[in-house]
Every structure is written in C-alpha cells, then in structure tokens.
Amino acid sequence: MQPDSALYRARRRRVIEEMGEGVMVIATAPEVPRNRDTHYPYRHDSYFYWLTGFNEPEAVVVLVAGKEPRHILFCRERNEEREIWDGFRYGPEAAREAFAFDEAFAFDTLDTELPKLLENQPALAYVIGREMAWDTRVMGWLNTVRGKARGGVQAPTRLVDARVWLDEMRLVKDGHELALMRRAAEISTGAHRAAMRAARPGGYEYEIEAELLSAFRRGGAEAPAYTSIVASGANACVLHYVFNNRPLADGDLLLIDAAAEFGSYAADITRTFPVNGRFSPAQKDAYELVLAAQAAAIDAVRPGNHWNSPHEAAVRVLTQGMVDLGLLAGEVDGLIESNAYTRFYMHRTGHWLGMDVHDAGEYKLHGEWRPLVAGMTLTVEPGLYIRPADDVPEAFWNIGIRIEDDVAVTESGCEVLTSPPKTVAEIEAWMTP
Ligand code: GLY
C-alpha cells in the first residue's frame, strides 16, 4: 500500500497539539539477529509506523511541539552496496519528501543532532522503559544537554511516557485503519474456511497450519499476526499451544486460533470444530454454550457500555451453563463471586485489537472500566476448557472450545469484522461439501 503522507502528517499534528510543548522521540524497532547474518523477519515498531507510514529499520521520528512545530525524520542514507544486498532505501531527502516531513537527517547523526533538538525544551516524551539500550541512549542525550548548563542552555526537566498520548490515539481507529482491519479480517476468515475444509482424521495439525499460512500470503497479508495455535483433542485445553504436531483423530475437536496481519493491522480469530465434520452430543452442548456466551458478549459491545460489559455478559452465560452441564454445583451469583467458574474459563473475554494483536490502550480510566466509544476495535473470545477430573462428567473430558471474533464499536452497537462458519449447522454444512 502506498504511503498516504497527508494522513500520517495529520496524525503527527494531532500529537503535537496534544503535547502542547516539548519534544517527542520515537524510534522504530531494531533488526534482531537470529544467528550470524540471518535476521528474524523484520517488523517495524507500531508507534513509529502509526506516526510515519515508514517501514525501514534504523529510523527515528522527532516531533517538536510549541510555537514552531517541526516534524523531523532520521533514517538511513542511500548506500549502493547495501541496496544491492538488501534492497531500496529512501535516504533522508527522498523520505522527507515522500513522508511529508519538514526536515530529515541521516540516522548516523542521531547522537549529535538529538541533543541540539532538546536544548531549552521543557519536556521530553518517549516510550519509557521498553528497551534498556534506548533508555540509556536517551539519558546520554539529556546529559549532553545538561553539560551545556554553564553556557545558559537548559535541558528538559520533565520526562513523559509518550504512551500517554499515543495509546489513546491508537485506541480509536480512523477510517483508513478500519479499512485495513476489515481486509485483515477478510483474509483471516478465508483462511479459517480453508482450514475447516482441509481437516480430516489422520491428517496433522501442521498440515492445517500450512493451509492457514498459505491463505494469509495468497491474500496479500505480510505475515501471521501471531503464532498460529492449531490444537486438537486435549491440546485445545492448553491455551498457548503452538507445537502443532499431533495427528488429528476421529472424534476430536480442533481449536484454531490464527489470523493475518495486513497493512500492519492484525486480525485475531478462533474457531473450534470437529475433525470429522460432525459434533458429538457432548461437544455440541459445550459448543453451543460458548456460542451463546459469545452472542451475549457481542450484544454488550456498544457505546454506553464499558470495557468489562462483554466479559460480565459472557461469564454469566458460561457459569449458568457450567451448572446446567453438571460441571459446577451451586448458585450462579455465588460461583461468579467466588471465581469458581475460572476452573473452566480462566482468561478474559477480549482485548483491544489494532496494529498489535493485543493493542495499545488503557482498559480503565481513573480506576473505572472505560466506556466503549465508536472506532474502538476489540476481540470477543469466550471459551470453555475441561480437563479430565473425577468430579467432571467423562463425556466432557478434554473438550477445549474458544470462539473469537473481531468487532468495531459503532455509533449504535458494533460491526463484526470476522465471519468464518460459526453455528453448529454452518460448520457441519461447510465441512460436508
Ligand atoms: N491470539 C491471541 C489472543 O487471542 O489473545
């Protein structure tokens, strides 16, 4: 996707206005060596990219607020030799032009230029504490400026976590972001459809993972948004199972938590379905309980409700269902109060979703769950995980179910972005072509 420099410049202008004064410095992610001259796949820093649309490593954005706002980029210089090996680099001048910056400098000049930009500024904002090496470097610049005190130069006296502004702004998505998220959701939906069709007793979890990865790339996604979970049978009760190496057995459920990243935005989908295409009676009962919990939670995603409303709705339905299925005994209110339900449902019902799968943004404001507002994007992902135990009916042993969709809060409710087959009837029909 071509950079839309005006959109990124408008974001930076908003940040500068919110800051009012001082300097913000945001670096992109470093390249991470895997061994010798091989690197892990490169992924830019989400804050940096949200502000710039620029995806080369070794880059820093500096925003100067106040009477004379400035948008400044540091990036790598052109280098014929390196470009033969690694590919195109903009270089400061072309990047300044293409990404709508006022000034651009070579990345190598960061340690000489940055202290100058901090002189006589009241405040410095950066992402504090994420990377020790970066913290040390920032302190070095501050000390350089302090060293000029006798010449009448003042160093910033306030250090501010840039997340204060950036997280809040990233939390509410604009139209451009929602369009990218719809596409990530669409590609991921297609991948789940393909995976359901590919499952069969005797196949392997990794064969299903291969279907997912293939569909992501064929759809134009850069990468999976997170490591794919393809968990059959008892593995579905391991929340972060990623070995994906077990044979699929007749009669097992298969839980797939996998989704793509497109245009730097993540989807996050889970579906659970029978390997042989038909739910057993116990699997169906457990599945429809999670489905009902998800429907109640999605219904609770609307302006006027707060962050925890969907979770509270899901927990109530699930706890009642645990009693009805004979997994728990007692009064629903008491079982919720005492957290007894967490034996079978031990995670929360969702998280913010965006450039990061667990996206930026506070969940509480001033000690209270924050209200939902249009443009927020989140997952709704109730589950039920039943490990074998003497006090659990045997028909439910090793059943692990999660159903996860992505939703965007709208003015009147929410838009569900993801749509692989979900009801028992839809899944069984899709798996029996
Ligand atoms: N796939 C990560 C999550 O569901 O939170």
Ligand code: MN
């Ligand atoms: Mn999730």
Ligand code: MN
């Ligand atoms: Mn997930």
